[in-house]
Amino acid sequence: MLFFSPLFLFVFLPIVWIVFMAIGSRVPAWVSICWLLVCSWVFYAWAYPVHLLWLMGSVAANYLCSVAIERTSQSHVAKRYLVAGITANLLILGGFKYSGFATESVATLFGLSLTPPSFLLPLAISFFTFQQISYLVITYREKRLIAKPHEYALYVSFFPQLIAGPIVQPDEMIPQLQTKRFGRPSLDDIGLGISLFTIGLGKKILLADNLAPIADSAFALSAQGESLSAFSAWLGLLAFSLQIYFDFSAYSEMALGLGRFFGIRLPENFASPYRAINIIDFWRRWHVTLSTFFKKFLYIPLGGSRSGFFRKYSNLILTMTIAGLWHGANYTFLLWGLAHGTLLAINHLWKNSPIKLPTGLSWALTFLSVTLCWTLFRADNLNESARYFQALFGEFGWITADGLPLSEFLKTLEPVDSWKTVHYAIHFLEWYPGLINGVHAGHFIFSEIMLSSLQVLAALTLVLLFPRPLSWLTHPVNEAPVFRKRAAFLTAIIIVIVIIQSGTFQTTPFIYFRF
Amino acid sequence: MTAKEFIVWFILSLSAAFALAVILFCVHLGMPWWPHHLNREVRIAKHHIAESIEGPTIWLQGGSSTWFGFDSPLLQAETGFDVVNLAFNINMPLEFCFDEVRLFAKPGDALILGLENSMYFRNNYSSYAADEITIWEPEFFWSLSLGRKAQFLKSLPWRKVLAGDLVRLGQLTGDFDKQLKPLPPEKVIENLEDQWDGRYTGEIPAYYNYLTLNRHGDFVQSNHTLWRGTHDYYLMDLHPVSEMTRHDFKEFTKWARENNVQILMSWLPMARNPKLDLEHPKVKASIHRITNFTSSMGLEFLGKPEDFILDIELFYDTSHHTTAEGATERTKRLLPFLKEVLD
Numbered sequence: 001m002l003f004f005s006p007l008f009l010f011v012f013l014p015i016v017w018i019v020f021m022a023i024g025s026r027v028p029a030w031v032s033i034c035w036l037l038v039c040s041w042v043f044y045a046w047a048y049p050v051h052l053l054w055l056m057g058s059v060a061a062n063y064l065c066s067v068a069i070e071r072t073s074q075s076h077v078a079k080r081y082l083v084a085g086i087t088a089n090l091l092i093l094g095g096f097k098y099s100g101f102a103t104e105s106v107a108t109l110f111g112l113s114l115t116p117p118s119f120l121l122p123l124a125i126s127f128f129t130f131q132q133i134s135y136l137v138i139t140y141r142e143k144r145l146i147a148k149p150h151e152y153a154l155y156v157s158f159f160p161q162l163i164a165g166p167i168v169q170p171d172e173m174i175p176q177l178q179t180k181r182f183g184r185p186s187l188d189d190i191g192l193g194i195s196l197f198t199i200g201l202g203k204k205i206l207l208a209d210n211l212a213p214i215a216d217s218a219f220a221l222s223a224q225g226e227s228l229s230a231f232s233a234w235l236g237l238l239a240f241s242l243q244i245y246f247d248f249s250a251y252s253e254m255a256l257g258l259g260r261f262f263g264i265r266l267p268e269n270f271a272s273p274y275r276a277i278n279i280i281d282f283w284r285r286w287h288v289t290l291s292t293f294f295k296k297f298l299y300i301p302l303g304g305s306r307s308g309f310f311r312k313y314s315n316l317i318l319t320m321t322i323a324g325l326w327h328g329a330n331y332t333f334l335l336w337g338l339a340h341g342t343l344l345a346i347n348h349l350w351k352n353s354p355i356k357l358p359t360g361l362s363w364a365l366t367f368l369s370v371t372l373c374w375t376l377f378r379a380d381n382l383n384e385s386a387r388y389f390q391a392l393f394g395e396f397g398w399i400t401a402d403g404l405p406l407s408e409f410l411k412t413l414e415p416v417d418s419w420k421t422v423h424y425a426i427h428f429l430e431w432y433p434g435l436i437n438g439v440h441a442g443h444f445i446f447s448e449i450m451l452s453s454l455q456v457l458a459a460l461t462l463v464l465l466f467p468r469p470l471s472w473l474t475h476p477v478n479e480a481p482v483f484r485k486r487a488a489f490l491t492a493i494i495i496v497i498v499i500i501q502s503g504t505f506q507t508t509p510f511i512y513f514r515f
Numbered sequence: 516m517t518a519k520e521f522i523v524w525f526i527l528s529l530s531a532a533f534a535l536a537v538i539l540f541c542v543h544l545g546m547p548w549w550p551h552h553l554n555r556e557v558r559i560a561k562h563h564i565a566e567s568i569e570g571p572t573i574w575l576q577g578g579s580s581t582w583f584g585f586d587s588p589l590l591q592a593e594t595g596f597d598v599v600n601l602a603f604n605i606n607m608p609l610e611f612c613f614d615e616v617r618l619f620a621k622p623g624d625a626l627i628l629g630l631e632n633s634m635y636f637r638n639n640y641s642s643y644a645a646d647e648i649t650i651w652e653p654e655f656f657w658s659l660s661l662g663r664k665a666q667f668l669k670s671l672p673w674r675k676v677l678a679g680d681l682v683r684l685g686q687l688t689g690d691f692d693k694q695l696k697p698l699p700p701e702k703v704i705e706n707l708e709d710q711w712d713g714r715y716t717g718e719i720p721a722y723y724n725y726l727t728l729n730r731h732g733d734f735v736q737s738n739h740t741l742w743r744g745t746h747d748y749y750l751m752d753l754h755p756v757s758e759m760t761r762h763d764f765k766e767f768t769k770w771a772r773e774n775n776v777q778i779l780m781s782w783l784p785m786a787r788n789p790k791l792d793l794e795h796p797k798v799k800a801s802i803h804r805i806t807n808f809t810s811s812m813g814l815e816f817l818g819k820p821e822d823f824i825l826d827i828e829l830f831y832d833t834s835h836h837t838t839a840e841g842a843t844e845r846t847k848r849l850l851p852f853l854k855e856v857l858d
Contacts, residue, residue, distance in 0.1 A: 428548070429681065488521055495529060503668075504673065
């Protein structure tokens with residue numbers, strides 16, 4: 001069930017919320033928790049009911065493991081339980097996610113004929129596995145159970161964050177379920193929830209999903225062996241870079257907004273990463289909770305930055321490579337992680353040098369590096385990404401791939417079908433100023449390449465000019481909502497535009513759903 | 516600002532934004548201009564033909580396979596009924612097609628309903644139809660129930676509304692009159708009469724046009740590239756008969772019973788081609804779903820689908836349009852079944 005599907009918006013969410021509000025002040029908190037838990041499981045099971053067994057089994061097993069850790073008085077036994085719990089979680093995750101990839105790699109490497117096992121990956125397994133590992137670690141460290149079974153189950157399964165994060169740490173959510181106020185969200189929370197959820201919805205439907213066809217078409221053409229000009233390849237890559245930005249930002253804000261509907265403050269996962277002025281800064285803003293997880297549970301246990309020059313950089317590169325692979329079992333993700341690890345290492349080295357770049361140049365270099373790396377992330381395999389890189393650097397022509405001079409290329413432009421009626425209206429009203437290079441202005445303005453360029457430019461402008469919603473919708477110190485008229489206008493306008501467009505837009509699932 | 520004030524502002528903004536959207540839609544509504552002239556003028560012409568009929572009549576209704584696919588003069592000669600072909604496009608909603616019949620049919624008349632197969636399965640308004648109807652038949656939109664209005668609006672592409680608003684603006688500036696002003700209905704009828712009498716000397720602007728109609732409303736001109744492709748006529752899809760179709764048929768058959776109008780179902784003419792296999796289980800199932808549905812409405816088909824499989828040479832520019840010879844052949848094949856059931 002997608003957050004923007006009519007079933008979710010008009011049936012699931014209203015039922016869950018109305019019942020939650022109705023029972024909140026009348027029943028003990030555990031009833032409200034159980035209600036949210038059952039609804040979260042319905043949400044999870046909607047597409048593949050059988051996956052729910054995995055989730056429930058995993059929740060039960062991990063909770064029992066945490067009980068075992070808490071009950072034992074001997075530290076080394078507790079550690080053994082912890083290691084066993086983490087290993088089991090990682091083995092299951094690895095088995096589902098990487099066994100096919102590993103078998104294929106071994107078969108290719110040694111020329112063997114092996115059939116890769118084929119599993120249907122349980123939805124969100126990467127996310128709920130990490131949350132549960134966090135819980136086992138915190139239980140081990142604190143030597144006490146911080147949650148009752150139903151609280152723990154909801155912490156793992158809470159539907160706003162279950163499918164694609166944020167990866168919530170136990171101490172970020174469980175104490176909220178244990179307060180007396182739980183079950184009675186304030187009007188402030190609800191008002192903020194509406195704004196955040198709607199802004200996220202707008203980002204997904206009006207921005208990300210409109211950029212997707214531009215990126216899809218460029219990457220598909222390149223994958224099919226068509227020659228892309230550098231201009232088209234950059235347009236496609238920028239479109240993807242902005243698509244994934246708005247897609248993930250949308251999901252994160254919708255999740256935060258949904259959490260607020262139920263009085264739960266989820267951690268911010270996305271903090272204007274494209275405003276970062278270096279790669280270190282980027283990773284403090286992009287998928288914040290994943291970065292935090294890897295830092296806390298991999299980079300620091302590996303020795304972090306305190307084990308000498310060589311170890312520091314190798315730890316960094318290793319952590320990022322594993323983080324890349326976390327996104328999917330493919331060499332492209334591995335290389336993407338490796339590239340980011342290398343960039344981070346370069347950035348750390350650069351920090352120690354006396355050369356300081358102007359902020360604008362730093363920003364441009366950061367954005368360019370991140371965007372170029374998305375080629376690896378978006379392409380289906382290494383060959384496709386290599387071919388796309390060739391296109392980006394003008395291998396098949398700069399403006400046109402078939403060697404047409406620009407003036408001739410302009411003459412081939414046609415208005416796209418979806419805008420033809422508007423074009424005809426302007427044309428027959430004789431409102432066009434004249435011809436451009438002998439070509440009708442409307443053919444240029446409403447051509448696919450022009451509309452795509454405008455969309456990419458508009459999206460980039462939004463990224464650069466508009467602050468992240470939480471920065472102006474909440475107080476910076478205590479995250480309390482700050483209500484403004486402009487938020488009310490924006491929320492209302494997004495709702496109306498989404499409704500007006502609802503019959504014509506093509507929606508796609510969130511990109512991070514597949515991880 | 517408190518949360519309460521925020522929610523009040525939000526509701527006010529929402530209302531204002533909706534009001535603005537409604538205003539833009541209403542400005543667009545009923546704004547005929549060039550891309551829409553074809554259907555508007557064909558409809559004016561067909562209404563003119565229908566209004567001039569007085570005796571017992573067979574009405575033909577459906578998509579363009581009906582517009583192109585009947586030889587009305589032959590039908591008239593063989594049955595003694597006047598014949599009027601009201602059909603024009605597959606995208607038109609059933610409710611709209613039935614409304615057209617309701618406008619003219621009298622007690623004792625018959626209706627041959629030659630719907631394209633996809634029309635039984637459609638559960639929404641096509642964006643083409645939503646666009647056309649808002650332009651030249653806004654009354655249809657207003658006649659819809661609230662739920663149907665919402666469904667209709669959902670199918671209306673917003674870019675078309677934008678185009679309509681621009682044209683309305685052009686009307687205010689006077690630019691509309693230069694090239695976009697549609698022919699007034701009386702001029703359409705005058706041209707049509709001239710064309711029938713051989714007096715029309717102007718150009719025929721498009722090959723689907725009111726000037727290509729005969730005196731019964733059939734399409735008669737044949738000067739287009741011939742279609743020679745493959746098509747399964749939507750019989751391989753496993754869609755159920757839609758709720759929308761069921762509802763519209765239920766209403767219409769009730770009206771027909773009350774007004775003593777006989778409804779006769781006709782299969783569309785289909786071209787023999789490699790994609791069409793009437794023995795395929797999926798095709799059989801689709802045909803079964805359609806016939807089961809019409810039977811449940813108390814309606815029976817004239818003949819079987821296989822009776823209307825024609826040679827591909829009898830098809831014109833698409834898989835659903837027959838040539839004049841194809842229309843005659845289809846009509847000839849229908850006549851024995853028709854004569855059996857006509858009261």
